[in-house]
Amino acid sequence: MCLGIPGKITAIRDDAGLTMGVVDFGGIRRDVCLQYVSDEVAIGDYVIVHVGFAITKMDEDEARRTFEVLREMSQLEELDWMADVADASLKDTEKRA
Amino acid sequence: MRYLAEYRDPAIAKALIDRITTRATRRWTLMEVCGGQTHTIVRQGIDEFLDSAVEMIHGPGCPVCVTPLEQIDKALAIAAQPNVIFTSFGDMLRVPGSDCDLQQVRARGGDVKVVYSPLDALALARKHPEREVVFFAVGFETTAPANAMAVWRARELGVRNFSVLVSHVTVPPAITAILEAPDNRVQGFLAAGHVCAVMGYTEYEPIAARYRVPIIVTGFEPVDILEGIAMAVAQLEEGRHEVENQYVRSVRRLGTEPARALVAQVFELTDRPWRGIGTIPMSGLRLRDEFSAYDAERKFGVEGLRVTEPADCRAGDVLTGRIKPPQCTAFGTRCTPEHPLGAPMVSSEGACSAYFNLAKYRRGEGAEVGA
Ligand code: SF4
Numbered sequence: 001m002c003l004g005i006p007g008k009i010t011a012i013r014d015d016a017g018l019t020m021g022v023v024d025f026g027g028i029r030r031d032v033c034l035q036y037v038s039d040e041v042a043i044g045d046y047v048i049v050h051v052g053f054a055i056t057k058m059d060e061d062e063a064r065r066t067f068e069v070l071r072e073m074s075q076l077e078e079l080d081w082m083a084d085v086a087d088a089s090l091k092d093t094e095k096r097a
Numbered sequence: 098m099r100y101l102a103e104y105r106d107p108a109i110a111k112a113l114i115d116r117i118t119t120r121a122t123r124r125w126t127l128m129e130v131c132g133g134q135t136h137t138i139v140r141q142g143i144d145e146f147l148d149s150a151v152e153m154i155h156g157p158g159c160p161v162c163v164t165p166l167e168q169i170d171k172a173l174a175i176a177a178q179p180n181v182i183f184t185s186f187g188d189m190l191r192v193p194g195s196d197c198d199l200q201q202v203r204a205r206g207g208d209v210k211v212v213y214s215p216l217d218a219l220a221l222a223r224k225h226p227e228r229e230v231v232f233f234a235v236g237f238e239t240t241a242p243a244n245a246m247a248v249w250r251a252r253e254l255g256v257r258n259f260s261v262l263v264s265h266v267t268v269p270p271a272i273t274a275i276l277e278a279p280d281n282r283v284q285g286f287l288a289a290g291h292v293c294a295v296m297g298y299t300e301y302e303p304i305a306a307r308y309r310v311p312i313i314v315t316g317f318e319p320v321d322i323l324e325g326i327a328m329a330v331a332q333l334e335e336g337r338h339e340v341e342n343q344y345v346r347s348v349r350r351l352g353t354e355p356a357r358a359l360v361a362q363v364f365e366l367t368d369r370p371w372r373g374i375g376t377i378p379m380s381g382l383r384l385r386d387e388f389s390a391y392d393a394e395r396k397f398g399v400e401g402l403r404v405t406e407p408a409d410c411r412a413g414d415v416l417t418g419r420i421k422p423p424q425c426t427a428f429g430t431r432c433t434p435e436h437p438l439g440a441p442m443v444s445s446e447g448a449c450s451a452y453f454n455l456a457k458y459r460r461g462e463g464a465e466v467g468a
Contacts, residue, residue: 003133003317003446004239004290004294004317016254017253018246018250033214033216033246035246036355037353037355038355039355048291048294048347050243051186051213051214051215051243052213052214052215052216052217053243053356055239055242055291055294055295055353055356056347056349056353058346058347059345059346059347060346062345062346063346066345066346070109070112070113070320070324071106071108073112073113073116
């Protein structure tokens with residue numbers, strides 16, 4: 001029950017004073033209570049849903065930013081690694097020379 | 098969202114693993130609090146990739162696992178009553194009580210229904226005004242807003258045949274209890290991202306300062322978990338002990354304030370026993386007095402029920418990180434997902450079931466991260 005699942009809001013409606021909506025989870029659509037995030041979401045936004053309730057809005061810009069920082073880091077480490085390999089083979093060549 | 102699948106990127110995971118293992122000058126001991134994270138860690142083999150740098154201890158963050166036996170027995174007693182429709186999240190159905198589980202109550206004629214959301218239980222109550230509909234309100238801070246709303250809505254709509262059996266627990270007191278234990282080995286925590294999505298993380302700041310432990314608010318994808326571990330190791334290496342937020346895309350410092358507000362209006366703090374661990378002061382939620390008409394314990398007169406836990410299940414030691422599941426002598430023999438002795442073997446988020454399923458995963462797709 002504790003797993004939160006991110007999904008995209010495709011519809012928002014008022015149900016006798018409660019903000020409800022439809023959220024698409026990779027093709028599967030469910031009715032979700034949007035009351036707790038109603039001030040900050042619009043159709044097309046992403047939310048994390050727990051047991052039928054959106055508990056927080058997901059910030060797409062933040063997701064992209066974090067990912068890009070991580071990707072940059074992983075490429076840097078790849079470069080480091082290539083430099084290490086190049087270094088090692090250089091030393092090898094020197095030894096043999 | 099384009100940037101969801103990317104959090105499983107093996108190249109980034111590999112880089113993070115390298116960063117952690119080169120950064121660590123000694124082996125650090127960290128605890129991930131949340132059962133969902135435990136499953137990702139065990140399934141992806143993250144603990145094995147990091148073994149030289151970090152020991153991961155699995156924490157008590159599985160709501161099914163820590164729901165005390167007496168609450169299960171109360172559920173069983175209520176569910177067996179003739180006019181009751183007993184509703185619950187699916188994962189509670191096979192948690193063993195003192196002498197049976199909810200599934201067996203159903204087989205004997207009890208009306209036990211699985212619902213996806215507590216609002217579904219409320220809808221059932223409106224549809225069947227002649228029956229008493231009870232919802233088993235378990236979970237951490239992630240499910241509390243949903244359960245609070247169901248009670249609030251029931252009062253707003255004047256629904257009288259709806260009540261909740263509350264067994265809510267909260268994370269910060271559990272972290273404190275672990276740190277207070279004389280044999281504690283945990284040096285840093287990954288705090289559960291979605292708990293903090295609701296509650297924010299201000300409650301963790303005094304804990305980090307007082308016990309001098311880094312606490313990293315962490316998401317659920319493999320890359321999130323590795324980044325959380327990297328942040329914790331960096332703090333430990335530098336002698337820092339702060340609350341840091343890895344899961345910025347979903348968590349703000351103050352959480353989701355309307356959700357916190359309604360939880361505080363409907364519930365109040367109470368002492369709560371944790372299965373296998375014992376009572377942790379002010380670690381649970383109960384209904385406030387003005388909502389007592391919705392309290393299933395009062396409605397069905399089961400408030401006084403007290404039971405003692407069986408000795409052969411070592412769930413308490415597993416849930417506090419004293420042993421790993423395979424060290425329990427019942428593991429995989431007397432205790433399996435088909436015939437569980439304790440809740441950590443039943444729940445999809447339980448540490449025992451995570452280890453039991455490991456062999457299956459390895460035969461299937463194998464460990465993906467950093468491989
Ligand atoms: S393996 Fe079974 S009996 Fe042992 S601690 Fe886990 S749930 Fe309890």
